[in-house]
Amino acid sequence: MSAAALEVSALAKVFGGLAAVNGVELTVPAGERRVLIGPNGAGKTTLFHCITGTLAPSSGTIALFGRDVTRLPEHRRTALGMGRTFQITNVFPELTMAENLALAILGTDRRKWVMHRSLAAFAAVRRQALEGLERVGLAGRADEPVKRVSYGERRQLELALALNTSPKVLFLDEPCAGLSPAERQRISRMIAGLPRDITLLMIEHDMDVALGLADRVTVLHQGRVILEGTPDEVRANSEVRDVYFGHA
Ligand SMILES: Nc1ncnc2c1ncn2[C@@H]1O[C@H](COP(=O)(O)OP(=O)(O)OP(=O)(O)O)[C@@H](O)[C@H]1O
Ligand SMILES: [Mg+2]
Structure with missing residues (x-):
């Protein structure tokens, strides 16, 4: 068992x-x-x-x-x-939804990304961030600064951040x-x-x-x-x- x-x-x-x-x-x-x-x-x-x-x-x-x-x-x-939603205080309100998720993606595997600081690597992070947003129904809000989205959309972003840790x-x-x-x-x-x-x-x-x-x-x-x-x-x-x- x-x-x-x-x-x-x-x-x-x-x-x-x-x-x-x-x-x-x-x-x-x-x-x-x-x-x-x-x-x-x-x-x-x-x-x-x-x-x-x-x-x-x-x-x-x-x-x-x-x-x-x-x-x-x-x-x-x-x-x-173990995954959990992050408090919204952990996101950067001036940055866009995609940028916030991209930072989280970089944070989960920092070594890998520092070693490959190429345009292609950044494009890959961006793509991954967009996929993460799409997964929680936020595809259309990727380039909106967090401070300008609704409270509900922030909660969706929190979910995307939690799911990012697989x-x-x-x-x-x-x-x-x-x-x-x-x-x-x-x-x-x-x-x-x-x-x-x-x-x-x-x-x-x-x-x-x-x-x-x-x-x-x-x-x-x-x-x-x-x-x-x-x-x-x-x-x-x-x-x-x-x-x-x-x-x-
Ligand atoms: N850091 C803390 N220091 C002292 N007491 C605390 C602390 N955190 C929670 N408590 C107390 O512990 C008890 C349980 O609180 P908790 O927040 O876990 O309840 P909850 O079931 O999540 O309630 P709610 O439905 O309101 O969110 C409460 O009496 C609360 O006042
Ligand atoms: Mg509670």
């Missing part, structure tokens, strides 16, 4: 006296689309940060395809196939937050269209998006997993229904 894409065991993160993540067990098989839901403050983002290496957990372990990565720095986890396991924390209904629909369609071999972990507040996309759903509450199941099982659960769908 091959190892799960992700196996989180007894994970905890304590801030001062507060256990934001409190003994989480989470196993996600390769290729699965798992959506994480839970009320505000449930610990979803903290859990993501511990898994991707932004935060050091207080205790517990994280394995990626059977390899313990608990103590690896973030960039090593990225190199092993992730095997992709973490998306509320990719539709703050978007208009039309933009939300566009991004969720794009996420649904990602290759099925990318294991996906996504935090999502919009229940229609969450349950429409997920193979399985994990419900977090006060730092603990209170339920895991198929979208139908989650929909039918009375505790979850009370929190999310109002009352029947």
Whole structure:
């Protein structure tokens, strides 16, 4: 039997006296689309940060395809196939969409590009950047400075940046937050269209998006997993229904 894409065991993160993540067990098989839901403050983002290496957990372990990565720095986890959306603060607003992605491409393999600083190499980077933009539906916006595109298009750029690292396991924390209904629909369609071999972990507040996309759903509450199941099982659960769908 091959190892799960992700196996989180007894994970905890304590801030001062507060256990934001409190003994989480989470196993996600390769290729699965798992959506994480839970009320505000449930610990979803903290859990993501511990898994991707932004935060050091207080205790517990994280394995990626059977390899313990608990103590690896973030960039090593990225190199092993963990991808996540970058905060938009990491992009250069004066540069165009294509230039931002080109910089990221150069950054992923700096040595190679420094050695081949030829016109042909730059053209290849440009081409790769355009392909990356096209993949997230931004082909027409390549030469627009980031500061002049919509918030929704920035979020699409973030996705292109994440995909640029060729992730095997992709973490998306509320990719539709703050978007208009039309933009939300566009991004969720794009996420649904990602290759099925990318294991996906996504935090999502919009229940229609969450349950429409997920193979399985994990419900977090006060730092603990209170339920895991198929979208139908989650929909039918009375505790979850009370929190999310109002009352029947
Ligand atoms: N850096 C920090 N220092 C102290 N407390 C923190 C820190 N980050 C998060 N917390 C606390 O940990 C708890 C979990 O927060 P977290 O952001 O993980 O929740 P969340 O489920 O992502 O919520 P939301 O749905 O609002 O994004 C909250 O009580 C929060 O105030
Ligand atoms: Mg959060």
